[in-house]
Amino acid sequence: MRLAGIDLGNDSIKIVYDGTNEPITVPNIVTPGYDRHIFQEEDAPHKALDVTVYSPALTLNNRRWFVGQLATELEDSSELEETDNKALSDQSLIVALTALAYSGITAPSYSPPSYSQADEVELVIGTGLPVRTYAKYRESFEQRLVGEHEIVFHSTPQLHGRKVKLRIRKAVVSIEGAAAIFNLATHDNLQVRDEEIYGGVIGVCEIGALTTDLPVIRRMAIDNHFSYGEQMGLANYLDPIRREVEDQFGYAFPSRAKLAQRIKQREFVIQRIGEGQATIKPIVDTYFSRAAVRIVDLIKKRWKKCPDIQCFYVIGGGAAALKPYLIEAAGPVKLRFVPDSELQNVLGYVKVARSRMNQGAFAEMTN
Structure with a gap:
């Protein structure tokens, strides 16, 4: 097993x-x-x-x-x-x-x-x-x-x-989001890796395709009062990008996933009918800048409601895609990003499950 x-x-x-x-x-x-x-x-x-x-x-x-x-x-x-x-x-x-x-x-x-x-x-x-x-x-x-x-x-x-x-x-x-912080705070053997995260009050912004989750983790426990989620994610901006690309250039992405794959690989040039080419980067920049402004606004509001938050980690697939836009929108507000952002949750799920199976010290994160 x-x-x-x-x-x-x-x-x-x-x-x-x-x-x-x-x-x-x-x-x-x-x-x-x-x-x-x-x-x-x-x-x-x-x-x-x-x-x-x-x-x-x-x-x-x-x-x-x-x-x-x-x-x-x-x-x-x-x-x-x-x-x-x-x-x-x-x-x-x-x-x-x-x-x-x-x-x-x-x-x-x-x-x-x-x-x-x-x-x-x-x-x-x-x-x-x-x-x-x-x-x-x-x-x-x-x-x-x-x-x-x-x-x-x-x-x-x-x-x-x-x-x-x-x-x-x-x-x-x-x-979602809490498991990612658990992963960042612990080694593979579940021992503490980062004392600041483990013992602190940490804000998380986990940007998915359809949701943005903002849990607050207080000494490795979910803060029931300040944790929050928004029914909004990267798909809200990918779909209008697809429509605008089709309207402007007659090029139809068959799915949101195909567009997301192109953006992730930084392949913005599309082939038009005939032998012409066009770049979709200006359209992507417009919508992703809007997304970043909205997400930074959510983070600031959460931080204002819970001033005990010591730092804010931005994670998830949406964080990887929006990072430069978020940094620009945040201005002097420092946000924390991590490598392999889209994998932090799934790596955390493995650890949380193992700690539960072992009746470990962090099982309360799933209660």
Whole structure:
């Protein structure tokens, strides 16, 4: 039985296994599956996740789906919207179970059972929910994850026809942002790494695709009074960027994920019909500057309400994308950024789950 952290981001699902810091990332995007015409097989399984998923928690059961990168290329793909709740979302669960099954059976340490026709993966997982949904949905979220699920791979390279029985024995749910601070404060063995973070009052701004969470961590415990979440994230700005690019240049990004990938790689030049090219950077700059101003305003308001906050960490995938814009918008207000910002939560989920399993000193973070 392995221990894994899984970050069910609205833009992508990230998985890290205990003992490794190498993430597995699958875009949180699906489209109904079908028998594909394959002219050349993809060179890696994660590029063509084609599955049928069964789970007691799913409304749409035993359906075939294209998941992740394969779905990002298709115009009828589904991405999560502001009205979606990841604790209750079928789509997030489909992507999460697919990613766990795929990563479980492709891990170097995996050995298939000799007594069964199906692959078997048994896990304890750590995961998280936004501040605003944590209290109300934590229990139901745990119940949806825990249990036995079944994933069958179809046209996925190297995994054709393999059936995976995925057993999740326990799910430890933390608050997004808080788990990241736990990761920054501790070593892999859970001993204290940073006394300032461990013993201080720390503000966090965790910028996701659809939510921005601002928990306040007081000596490694969540401050119930000052912690706050906003139903706003990077997607609020990526969608209008897509529309404006199409209006100006006639170039349509098939999904939010494809645009986000371009921006992350700093590839702003697009190919127009004919042989012309254009840059979308001015459009990105306009919308990301607006996003930064709004987020810095949220941070300042939180700091004013809770003046005990010693420093503010800005983390998450949105922090990595918006960093230069946030620094400019913040002016003299110092904000703290960390490397691998988008991985801090998932690394923290592994540690929180391990501390809970060990009945460690920090288990109160998930209470």
